[in-house]
Amino acid sequence: MAYEIPDLLLAAPEIFMLTMVSIILIVDLFLPDRRRVWTYILTQVTLVAAAGIILVAGGEDVAYTFNGMFVGDPMADVLKITVCLTVAVMLAYSRSYAQVRGMYRGEFFVLSLFATLGMMVMISANHFLVLYLGLELMSLSLYAMVALPRDSGISTEAAMKYFVLGALSSGMLLYGISMIYGATGSLDITEVAQRIADGDAIPTILIFGLVFVVAGIGFKLGAVPFHMWIPDVYHGAPTAVTLLIGTAPKLAAFAFIIRLLVQALGLQQLLVEWQQMLVLLTVASLALGNITAIAQTNLKRMLAYSTISHMGFLLLGILSGTIDGFSAAMFYTMVYVLMGLGTFGMILLLSREGFEAENLEDFKGLNQRNPWYAFVMLMLMFSMTGIPPTVGFWAKLFVLQAALATGYVWLVVIAVLFSVIGAFYYLRVVKLMYFDAPTDTHAIEAYADVRALMSVNGLAIIVLGLTPGALLALCQRAIQLSL
Amino acid sequence: MTALLSTVVWLPILAGVGVLFTGSDRHANYARWLALGGAIAGFVVALPLYIGFDHHAHGMQFVELAPWIESYNINYHLGIDGISLLLILMNTFTTVLVVLAGWQVIDRRVAQYMAALLILSGMMNGVFCALDAALFYVFFESTLIPMFIIIGVWGGPNRVYAALKFFLYTLLGSLLTLVAFVYLYTASGGSFALLDYYGLQIPMAAQILLFIAFFAAFAVKVPMFPVHTWLPDAHVEAPTGGSVVLAAVMLKLGAYGFIRLSLPILPDASHVLAPMVIGLSLIAVVYIGLVALVQTDMKKLIAYSSISHMGFVTLGIFLFSPLGMEGAVMQMVSHGFVSGALFLCVGVLYDRMHSRLIADYGGVANKMPVFAAFFMLFAMANSGLPGTSGFVGEFLVVLGAMHANFWYAAIAATTLLFGAAYTLWMYKRVIFGVIANAQVKSLVDLKAREGLVLALVALAILGMGLYPQAFAGVLHYSVNDLLALAIKSKI
Numbered sequence: 001m002a003y004e005i006p007d008l009l010l011a012a013p014e015i016f017m018l019t020m021v022s023i024i025l026i027v028d029l030f031l032p033d034r035r036r037v038w039t040y041i042l043t044q045v046t047l048v049a050a051a052g053i054i055l056v057a058g059g060e061d062v063a064y065t066f067n068g069m070f071v072g073d074p075m076a077d078v079l080k081i082t083v084c085l086t087v088a089v090m091l092a093y094s095r096s097y098a099q100v101r102g103m104y105r106g107e108f109f110v111l112s113l114f115a116t117l118g119m120m121v122m123i124s125a126n127h128f129l130v131l132y133l134g135l136e137l138m139s140l141s142l143y144a145m146v147a148l149p150r151d152s153g154i155s156t157e158a159a160m161k162y163f164v165l166g167a168l169s170s171g172m173l174l175y176g177i178s179m180i181y182g183a184t185g186s187l188d189i190t191e192v193a194q195r196i197a198d199g200d201a202i203p204t205i206l207i208f209g210l211v212f213v214v215a216g217i218g219f220k221l222g223a224v225p226f227h228m229w230i231p232d233v234y235h236g237a238p239t240a241v242t243l244l245i246g247t248a249p250k251l252a253a254f255a256f257i258i259r260l261l262v263q264a265l266g267l268q269q270l271l272v273e274w275q276q277m278l279v280l281l282t283v284a285s286l287a288l289g290n291i292t293a294i295a296q297t298n299l300k301r302m303l304a305y306s307t308i309s310h311m312g313f314l315l316l317g318i319l320s321g322t323i324d325g326f327s328a329a330m331f332y333t334m335v336y337v338l339m340g341l342g343t344f345g346m347i348l349l350l351s352r353e354g355f356e357a358e359n360l361e362d363f364k365g366l367n368q369r370n371p372w373y374a375f376v377m378l379m380l381m382f383s384m385t386g387i388p389p390t391v392g393f394w395a396k397l398f399v400l401q402a403a404l405a406t407g408y409v410w411l412v413v414i415a416v417l418f419s420v421i422g423a424f425y426y427l428r429v430v431k432l433m434y435f436d437a438p439t440d441t442h443a444i445e446a447y448a449d450v451r452a453l454m455s456v457n458g459l460a461i462i463v464l465g466l467t468p469g470a471l472l473a474l475c476q477r478a479i480q481l482s483l
Numbered sequence: 484m485t486a487l488l489s490t491v492v493w494l495p496i497l498a499g500v501g502v503l504f505t506g507s508d509r510h511a512n513y514a515r516w517l518a519l520g521g522a523i524a525g526f527v528v529a530l531p532l533y534i535g536f537d538h539h540a541h542g543m544q545f546v547e548l549a550p551w552i553e554s555y556n557i558n559y560h561l562g563i564d565g566i567s568l569l570l571i572l573m574n575t576f577t578t579v580l581v582v583l584a585g586w587q588v589i590d591r592r593v594a595q596y597m598a599a600l601l602i603l604s605g606m607m608n609g610v611f612c613a614l615d616a617a618l619f620y621v622f623f624e625s626t627l628i629p630m631f632i633i634i635g636v637w638g639g640p641n642r643v644y645a646a647l648k649f650f651l652y653t654l655l656g657s658l659l660t661l662v663a664f665v666y667l668y669t670a671s672g673g674s675f676a677l678l679d680y681y682g683l684q685i686p687m688a689a690q691i692l693l694f695i696a697f698f699a700a701f702a703v704k705v706p707m708f709p710v711h712t713w714l715p716d717a718h719v720e721a722p723t724g725g726s727v728v729l730a731a732v733m734l735k736l737g738a739y740g741f742i743r744l745s746l747p748i749l750p751d752a753s754h755v756l757a758p759m760v761i762g763l764s765l766i767a768v769v770y771i772g773l774v775a776l777v778q779t780d781m782k783k784l785i786a787y788s789s790i791s792h793m794g795f796v797t798l799g800i801f802l803f804s805p806l807g808m809e810g811a812v813m814q815m816v817s818h819g820f821v822s823g824a825l826f827l828c829v830g831v832l833y834d835r836m837h838s839r840l841i842a843d844y845g846g847v848a849n850k851m852p853v854f855a856a857f858f859m860l861f862a863m864a865n866s867g868l869p870g871t872s873g874f875v876g877e878f879l880v881v882l883g884a885m886h887a888n889f890w891y892a893a894i895a896a897t898t899l900l901f902g903a904a905y906t907l908w909m910y911k912r913v914i915f916g917v918i919a920n921a922q923v924k925s926l927v928d929l930k931a932r933e934g935l936v937l938a939l940v941a942l943a944i945l946g947m948g949l950y951p952q953a954f955a956g957v958l959h960y961s962v963n964d965l966l967a968l969a970i971k972s973k974i
Contacts, residue, residue, distance in 0.1 A: 367636075371506075371595070382628060387654075388621035397617070398555070401665045412665070416658040423654050427631070427647060435635040435643055469552040476554055 007065040010072040013053045013080060014120050020046040021113045028106030036104055040095065043109040044088055047116065051084040060481055064126060068188055071126035075258065075330070075482035078474060079123045079251050086248045086337055087116045092453055093345040094240030096446065100353040103148050103238060112244065115141035119252035125259060128177045128187040132170070135220070138252060139166050142245055146237040158236025165229040169219030176212025179205050180265075189264045196267050206265075207273060213260055214277045221253050221311045224284035234304035239351065239358065242300055243344035246307060247337045250314075254333045257318055258326065262483065271321050278319035279411060285312030286415055290422040300358045302425055303343060306384060309422055310336050316408075316415055317399040323483065325402035327476040328395075334471065335383075335395040335464070342380045342457040346373065349446055349454060363429055365438025373444065374433045376458030381426040383461045386419055391464035398472065487531060488545050488561040491571060492609045495525040495578065499601030502594050511593040515586055518597035522582045525604060526575040536568055536957055541964055543614060543678075551618070555668075557675050560615040564964070565957035566742060566812050567611040570735055573819045574611070576943065577731045578604040581724035583936045584827055588723060588834055589637060596637055599629040600724060607732050611739060616664045616675040619743075623700075623736060624657050630725065630733065638720040645713075645720035652713040656703035660740075663696035667748070680748045684973050690752035697745045698760075704737025707760075707797060708767040711790045718786035719839070723830030726782065730789050731823035735815050738796045742808075746800065747968035757801040764801070765894045767794030772901030776908070781832070781839045784909055785825045788865060791898060792818045798895060799880035803969060807883030808962045809955060814876025816954060817864070817947060821873050824861040824940045828854070831933055832913070836922055841912050845919030850926040855914045857929075857937040862910040864944050866903035872947035875955075 008015065024046070028039045058077035064070065091112060098104040118138030125131035143166065147159035181187055183205040184195040195201050218226035234242050261274055289309030296302035314336070317329030350357030350366075357363070367374040383392030396419070404412045446454075464471060498521025505514040536544060543562030551559040563571065581600055589596045606629070609622035627650055635646035668675055671683050685693070703710045714734075718726050746753050768791055775787035792814065799811030831854060832847070833839055848855040864871035867878075877898065885892035918924050929937065947954055 367592075367595075378628075387628060388625045393621070393624070394552075397661065397665070400662065401555070401668060404662070404665050405669050409662075409666070412662055413659075416662055417655075420651060420655045420658060423651060424647070427650060430631070431635060431643055431647070434632060435646070467551075469554070472552065473554055 004067075006067070007063070009057060010063055010065040011070055011124070012057055013050045014117060014124070016053055017046065017050050017113065017117045017120065021110060021117065024113065025106065025110050028110070031106075036106075039106055039109050040091070043091060043113060046113065047084045047088040047091075051081045051088075054080050054084070062482060064190075068190060069127035069130050070124055072124060073482035074478040076124045076255065078478045079255050080120050082334060082337065083116060083119050083123070083248045083251050086251070086341060087112055087244065089341055089345075089453060089457075090240070090243050090247065092450060093341070093348050094243060095450070097238075097240050097348045097351055101149065101238065103240065108145070108148065111141045111145045115145070115244065116248070119248055122252045123255040126189045128180070128189070128264075131256065131259060132174065132177070134252075135173075135256070136170065138249060139170070142241070142249070145241045145244065146233060148241065149238055154236045155238060158233045161236075162229055162233045165219065169216050169226065172212050172219070173216030176209045176216060179209030179212065183209060189259055192264045193267065196265070196270065206270070210265060210270060210273060211277070213265070214274055214281075217253070217257055217260065218281055220256065221250075221314070222308055223281040223311050223315060224288045224308060227285070227288070227308050230308055231301050231304040234307070235298060235301045239300065239344060239347050239356065243341070243348065246303070246344055247340040250311075250333055250337055250340075254314070254330060258483075261318070262326065266321075275319045275321055278315050279408070282312045282315045282319060282411065283414060285309060285315065286418040290418045293422065293425045296425070297360055298358055299347060299360050299363070299429075302360070303340075306422065306425070307340075309418065310384075313396060313399055313415065316403045316411065320402040320406040320408070322402060322406060323476075323479055324405065325399075326483070327472070327479045328398035328402045330475040330479060331472050332395040332399050334475065335391050338457065338460060338464075339380055339383050339392060342376065342454070342461065343384070345454055345457065346377050346380070349373065349450065350444060352442065352445070360429065360432060362440060363432045364436045364440070366433040368438050369441065370444050373454070376454060377433060378430055379458055379461045381429050383465070385423045385426045389465045390461050391468055392461070393465065394468040394472070485545065486547065487528070487535075488547055488563065488612050490528050491525070491532065491575070492561070492605050492612065494528055494605070495521055495575075495601045495608070496605035498522075498524065499598040499605065502601060503598040505594045508591060508593055511590075514594035514597050515582075518582050518601060519579070521601050522575075522579045522604070525601070526579055529571055529575045529608075532563065532568055533572060533957070536565070538565075538956055539960060541960060546614075551615075555617075555675070556673050557617045558615045559618060560676060561612045562614045563612045565959075565961035566739070566965075568957055569812060569816050569954055570611045570732075570739060571608050573735075573816050574604060574607050574732045577727060577819060577823055580823065580827065580936050580940060581727050583932060584727065584830060585722065585724040586932055588830070592636065596633065596724070599633050600728065603629040603633075603728060604732075607736065610736055614677050616667065616677055616680070618675075619677065620657070620661055620664060623660075623740075624654075626733065626736070627653060630729065633725040633728075634717055634721045637722040637725065640720075641716070642720040645716040648713045649717040652710070653700075653703055656700035656710075659696040660700040663693045666693065677743065677748075681968055683748070685749065687751055687974050690749045690973070691755070694745060694749045694752035694756055697740065697749070701737040701740035701745065702763075704740065705734055705793050705797060706737070706790060707763050707794070708771060708790070709763075711767070711771070714790060715783050715786040718789075718826075719780060719782045723826060723833070726826040726830075727823040730785070730826060731819035734789065734793055735819065738793065738800065738811070738815055741797065741800050742812075742965065747965060749973075750969045751972055751974055753801070753969060754803070757803070760801045761798055761891060764794040764798035765891065767791055768798070768895055768898045769901070772898055772905065775905040776901065778905075779841055781829045781841055781909065781913070782826070783839075784841075784905060785822060785829065788825075788902070788905060789818070789822050791902070792822070792865075795877055795880050795895065795898065798891070799876075799883060802880075802883045802887050802891075803966060804883045804886055805959075805962055805966060806879050806886065808966060809958050810876050810879025810881075810883055812876075812958055812962070813872075813879060813947075813951065813954060817872035817876050817944070820940055820943045820947065821861060821864045821871075824937065824944065825865060827936060827940065828858045828861060831929065831937075835926055841909055843919070844913040844923060845916045846914075846923055847926060848914045849918055850923065851928045853934065854929050854937075857941060858910065858914060860941055860944065862906045864948070865906045867899050870945070870948045872944045872951075874948060875951045
């Protein structure tokens with residue numbers, strides 16, 4: 001067999017990212033602490049440039065390289081650009097937070113970039129092993145980042161939990177993948193799909209493998225009953241890292257689901273199997289996430305449970321098993337990331353040296369301290385609830401439509417009822433900000449770029465709420481061209 | 484195609500955003516004047532709708548249609564018939580009143596208060612002229628946000644409870660409506676246009692379920708017995724302006740929903756379930772009327788009176804007769820004026836005495852004769868005295884009910900008794916008699932601004948009572964068109 005030179009252009013963003021991470025890693029070694037800003041600038045340039053490369057190199061066709069192990073399609077392009085920009089915004093939001101907490105060091109940036117690279121690999125994987133490789137690169141970077149404040153007991157504990165449960169879930173996933181390999185004789189996503197379509201796969205083993213794969217996905221998404229790590233990690237990790245964990249990986253997880261469940265195992269008979277499993281995960285996530293969130297007094301923990309319920313909604317779109325459903329789920333993920341950035345960003349904004357604004361009480365009277373940020377947070381909260389004219393409403397509407405079109409009327413009604421329960425805890429934040437008097441009267445200080453970004457983030461919630469068409473069309477087109 | 488309706492919807496919203504930018508309370512007067520300008524402009528741009536409205540045309544007028552979200556076939560589709568027209572005029576008129584009513588009473592975060600009122604006003608105009616289900620829902624649901632803030636920030640001592648109850652109650656109902664819309668979208672092969680739904684064949688079982696879903700939203704909003712319990716709480720805690728908007732306009736969103744959605748889209752289910760709705764309406768009229776009688780808090784009394792009067796509206800709607808329907812719409816508009824006026828009056832008293840309890844008053848007429856005269860007129864209108872707007876709607880609905888069933892009419896007519904009883908008894912205890920205490924003794928009569936507000940609304944009430952044709956004239960064709968849809972079986 002002759003050696004073929006792979007089409008490197010397709011993987012150019014990843015190659016660029018890897019090169020730059022290595023450069024930053026070395027450059028950072030020679031920078032004194034007061035020049036650390038150069039690491040920051042280089043990191044931001046890398047992320048934005050990577051997004052630019054994807055934009056320029058991306059096309060409308062689906063292309064494979066590295067012997068079909070790596071795929072470049074419009075869906076991957078859209079998701080990867082979003083991941084890069086999300087991480088860039090996350091780093092901007094957390095700059096001052098990291099500075100006063102001794103996290104403003106090379107590791108923070110390099111690990112963020114490695115996690116980003118992992119996500120990009122995951123998104124473009126067309127082979128089970130590449131998928132796994134990307135997943136582990138991302139996860140291991142995140143484990144380390146959670147433990148960055150190494151003197152903090154709560155962070156170390158969170159990192160340990162995250163690592164142990166993450167390793168367990170990876171094990172399950174690998175076990176599932178090995179069974180699928182046993183059943184079909186291949187690890188290549190295109191080939192696996194082909195073998196199943198031809199009827200060459202052994203059904204029993206395949207279904208067994210599927211169960212483990214779904215369990216692995218459930219872990220990574222944080223869907224009930226595989227959600228145990230979410231509250232502890234969200235709570236224990238430094239908020240900057242929570243922001244990262246809570247946003248960009250959801251995009252990667254979405255791609256992960258599409259590649260595994262839809263592209264490899266999405267054929268008719270298997271679709272019915274995993275639809276049933278996802279129905280259980282969805283209902284359990286919506287119920288547990290929304291109800292448990294009510295009891296939280298820590299905002300990060302509350303948002304953790306709220307994430308669980310949002311993942312229920314995301315799964316609702318996936319389990320409808322139609323192109324519309326996948327586009328709706330992709331739209332939901334992107335919107336969720338936007339909301340997550342804003343909400344966690346707000347916690348970072350209100351935090352200062354020696355003070356974490358992570359308790360609900362800390363938002364008391366925000367309207368009197370700073371009406372504009374209170375308004376941004378108000379919009380974020382209503383968007384998470386799904387009240388128009390915010391974009392969160394459309395995200396929910398499209399997902400519900402997709403599920404209903406597939407015939408899951410009862411599931412839609414359940415989802416709606418649980419969102420009413422969910423409304424309560426989001427409203428409580430609004431209540432604290434608007435109806436109560438402030439207990440904390442420190443002025444809110446932030447870099448100008450952070451203030452501007454936060455405003456853009458808040459306005460995007462309304463602007464997209466009034467004109468969701470473009471983003472939706474983007475998601476639909478990406479899914480249609482890629483599947 | 485003109486952009487008249489868009490102006491009516493967006494002008495108050497943009498004015499509200501502008502008011503928001505006047506910022507802190509240092510510039511409170513800018514906010515007040517800008518808000519007043521916005522409110523008056525909102526009313527003025529709505530007037531051409533009335534002038535240009537063709538009384539003898541079928542279908543929707545002033546239609547605007549533009550694609551909004553193309554992949555889901557969602558359109559920015561506006562249009563009005565006579566029913567929407569009256570409600571829009573009432574809404575924009577009320578906005579002027581509440582801006583004036585909150586002029587001095589609201590002394591902290593003035594800009595935010597005024598902005599919330601204006602934005603709310605624009606959104607409600609949007610509900611009344613949306614012809615696309617998604618657009619309708621967006622406006623319908625987004626009204627919750629400003630109202631939640633108004634009750635919660637400027638409300639009374641128990642405002643948090645009231646605001647949350649208001650929000651969650653109405654959210655539960657409206658989310659089921661969303662499911663119904665999504666179902667209709669799927670069933671109609673991908674359309675959110677309300678006018679498409681009017682011609683859609685829907686099997687009976689689905690109609691019943693959809694009716695219940697719509698009912699969940701609109702019955703809570705109206706509110707109908709037994710899901711009315713949020714209203715007294717919300718009214719009591721809300722600031723005067725909030726109460727006025729809530730009673731005068733927001734409750735109408737529910738009744739409007741029945742008229743625009745339930746009846747024409749689900750005629751068969753509406754017919755089958757009409758006895759239930761009528762039964763609940765009659766319970767509201769009688770039972771809630773009795774409840775109002777024993778209230779010790781003026782605002783609560785008016786809140787219960789609202790529920791009782793709204794019972795008339797739902798009764799009229801579900802009679803499926805032109806008389807009943809026209810009566811219902813007239814009653815909606817009249818109730819908007821009358822209940823708004825009563826809340827304004829209570830507001831006037833509350834600003835002076837900081838009490839809403841009837842027992843704290845007595846002999847107010849001695850100190851505030853002009854106010855007492857206005858209050859008298861509004862109390863009479865609330866009791867349905869001929870010559871006031873309150874009479875027209877109630878009379879038409881009772882007539883319509885008589886055609887349908889003698890007992891409907893007989894029970895409904897008791898409201899004339901109860902309504903007079905609770906309103907006038909309250910009036911007697913508050914206004915007449917000897918001066919009850921030192922506080923009452925120190926009362927001063929209406930200020931010019933308050934007098935202006937009450938005079939404006941008195942004018943509207945008398946105008947509608949003496950020359951109802953000006954209002955009813957635009958209704959005939961719209962009501963007949965609607966009833967034609969509502970009696971055509973779609974199974």
